[in-house]
Amino acid sequence: MGDETSAVDLFGQMSLFNGLDTDQLAQIAEHxxxxxxxxxxxxxxxxxxSDTFYIILSGHVQLIRAFHQxxxxxxxxxxxxxxxxxxLEPAQLRQTSAKAATDIVVLVFAADYIKxxxxxxxxxxxxxxxxxxxxRFFLQLDFPWLGPRESIYYIGRRHIAYLxxxxxxxxxxxxxxxxxxxxxxVSLHMLIFxxxxxxxxxxxxxxxTWVAFDWSNDYSIITNRRVLFQEKIILIYDSRQEVPLDAVLADDVTTSQIGRWFDFGDLIIRTYTGAITLPGISMPSEVKVLLDNxxxxxxxxAQRNKRQTIRSTIRQHLGIDEEMPTESSSEEAIKPTIHTGTLPNALSNLFMLRTEVNGVITYRTHWFILLSKVALPSLLLFLTLTLLIARLVNAVTFLSIPSTVLLCLLLFLIFGLWELYQYVDWSNDRYIITDRELIDVxxxxxxVEQKRTAPLENILSIDYERPNLIHLILNFGTVxxxxxxxxxTFNNVFNPADVQREIFERFLSKKLQKQQQSDADDQRRxxxxxxxxxxxxxGPVAGEENPDDEEEENE
Known part of the structure; x- marks a missing residue:
């Protein structure tokens, strides 16, 4: 009976059973x-x-997929x-394996009972x-930005009515x-036709084909940590807008008359600084229920963790031994693996576009920006060298050799200093991520040096874009x-998706530290x-005076 009661409470917290009353939930739990x-x-x-669908009542379950051995x-x-x-689909084999990461209790729904x-x-x-x-989308797509404890609950693309x-x-x-x-x-037999x-x-x-691929490349995603919209235009544009769940203030659904007929529309997520839109998704009202849930x-x-902290504090104060729950290995933070070896990554390492020292990450603008800055002075240096060689071999004779050498040395000095200035100007622009703040130098x-800083915990949203073909090919953009x-703005940084991910992970880490500090303060109080x-x-401990008695004696 205890499991059934717990199941009713669990169903009441899930968006899947939103709108069903307690009696209906109890009837489902009973069966x-x-x-x-x-x-x-x-x-x-x-x-x-596959003939059963599962809901976890307690514990943790790990999903594993075998691919290419x-x-x-x-x-x-x-x-x-x-x-x-x-x-949930007929005649489907299991696409993944499921293993208990801890001791678990799961609720089992037979396929016939779901129908x-x-x-x-x-x-x-x-x-x-x-x-x-x-x-289905989760199995088809790759999500390199997904955190180790992050789970996806919704993936959708624009309704086919947009295609x-x-x-x-x-x-x-x-x-x-x-x-x-x-x-x-056929009638004229002309080859031009x-x-x-x-x-x-x-x-x-x-x-x-291009239109179909372009339509299929845009995804709206909801995880247990954030909401994001990923947009790609083949060979032209790539961006990802996202906002942490706790920065969401409200969400609204907007639909047209056609959208109401075919059940699609926009889900607008509002934050302190504006809004991001999950455009043209199917069943937007149901997705809104899922997001609110x-x-x-x-x-x-968060409230449950706080109550657990209070309970542990009371039990420790009363001298009741309590085995503190330990984190399972499945919940340990997993550091992302950065694959190198490709030409863009090799050039990134060569120009030190990303460095990390003692946990402080420093980014520089992409090497393509450096090349564009030094292109003109480099070209002029090359032309100056060509002029000098041409005069030494008598290809041109409008100046004497000493005059040409002197002129070329002067031009080398001017253009060389110009090129050095552009390089130093490029290398001086830095974007820094520490454990506490973001710094734009x-x-x-x-x-004059300008330095802008912002605390990590104040982040409301993180977006990036790669606006054109050059940015897509060389993989750089703005965050x-x-x-x-x-x-x-982190302008023209290499691999902006990875920069966005690192900022988001630092934001979550800082938020967790702040929450832990707050819990520790509450526990101490x-x-x-x-x-x-x-x-x-x-009563007062032996040897200690009652403050009230001490005041009376002083009087």
């Missing part, structure tokens, strides 16, 4: 068996039949998380579809021009950090209150 496993036991293996961890799930999504629930509560149909679609209008123009070109060229070629047929077919097919669960988890050679009403309460109840 849902539990499975208890010890740490390292296997829940199911990849490739096995190697295993890769897909993350660790915790209480109220779900897994086994393959059972029965959907028939009984139609609202669940949309929510299970969101779960299924997100899981169809963009296919009209290339479709009309193919449907109208192709028959015209074919009929002219044959080439027009080939050109129209190739251009039309390429256009349709993730925010509520983050608050519930801008210094002109022989000029935008919004802090209160101001903002910092609580211990003082308990000590005073204990003294008031039991």
């Amino acid at each position: 849902t068996p539990t499975l208890v496993l010890s740490r390292n036991e296997i829940v199911y293996e990849q490739g096995s039949e 190697a295993e890769r961890s897909l993350g660790v799930l915790e209480d109220s998380d779900y897994f086994g999504q393959e059972a 029965e629930l959907i028939e009984r509560y139609p609202v669940l149909k949309k929510r299970f579809k969101i779960i299924t679609d997100s899981f 169809i209008p963009r296919l009209i123009l290339p479709g009309l070109m193919i449907l109208l021009l192709l028959p015209l060229w074919i009929s002219l070629y 044959f080439y027009l047929i080939l050109a129209t077919a190739l251009i039309g097919a390429a256009w349709v 993730r925010r509520q669960r983050a608050n519930i988890r 801008y210094k002109r050679p022989l000029g 935008y950090i919004r802090i209160g009403e101001a903002s910092l 609580l211990a003082e209150w308990l000590e005073i309460y204990h003294q008031e109840v039991t």
Whole structure:
């Protein structure tokens, strides 16, 4: 009965069962068996039949996927998380393996029972579809920015209604021009119409393919830590906007009349500094419920941790031995692996675009910016050297050799100093990440140095963009950090996605340290209150004078 009651409470906290009353949740819990496993036991293996869907009642579950004879961890799930999504689709084999990372209790939903629930509560149909679609995207895509304890709960792209209008123009070109060229070629037998047929077919097919790929490359994502929108335009543009969950103030859904007919629209997430939009997603109202639930669960988890701290403090003060929960190995922080060896990374190391000393990370602007700065003085130095050689071999004779040598030495000095100035100007621009703050250093050679700083804990959102083909090929762009009403920009840094990830990880680490410090202060104050309460109840300790008695004696 205890598990059933706990299951009802758990269901009430999940977005999946949002809107169902307590009696309905109790009825679902009554028909849902539990499975208890010890740490390292296997829940199911990849490739096995999928006929059950699971919700974690307590403990942690690790998802693993075998790929090319190697295993890769897909993350660790915790209480109220779900897994086994393959059972939501017919005739699907397990795409992952699930293993108990700790002792676990999971609720087991048979596939037939899920169908029965959907028939009984139609609202669940949309929510299970969101779960299924997100899981399918999760297996198809790569997320190098995902943190070690970060879990994805929603992945979606724009509704197909956004794709169809963009296919009209290339479709009309193919449907109208192709028959015209074919009929002219058949009737006139002119070779030019044959080439027009080939050109129209190739251009039309390429256009349709480009539009389809462009539509499929944009994703809206919700994790247990942040909300983000990733946008890519093939060979042109790449950006990712994101905001931490605790910086979200409100979220709204906007739809057009067509959107209401076909159930799609924009989910607008508002923060202190503005908003980011998850555009054109299917079932936006249900995604809003999911996002609100993730925010509520983050608050519930924080309150639960605070209560646990208070309970531990009281038990320690009362002399009750308590085994403190230890972090499992699955929850240990995993440092990201940086792969080197490619030409862009080799050039990055050569120009020291990223250095780390004692935990302080320093970025410089990309080497392409340096090349663009020194291109003109380098060209002029080369032309000066060419002039000197040409005069020495008598290719040009409008000046005497001593005069040419003197002129070239003067030009070498001017252009060399110009090139040195540009290099120093490039090397003086630095972007620094410490454990406490972000620093933007801008210094002109022989000029004024400007330094802007911002505390990590004040970050509201982090975005990046690579605005054109050069930026995409060489993998550099600008990272935008919004802090209160101001903002910092890390301009033209190498691998902006990785810079964004490192800033976000430092932000989370600082936030965790601040929370731990706050909990420690609360614990210390609580211990003082308990000590005073204990003294008031039991009386003053022998040898100590009552403050009130001391005041009376002084009087």
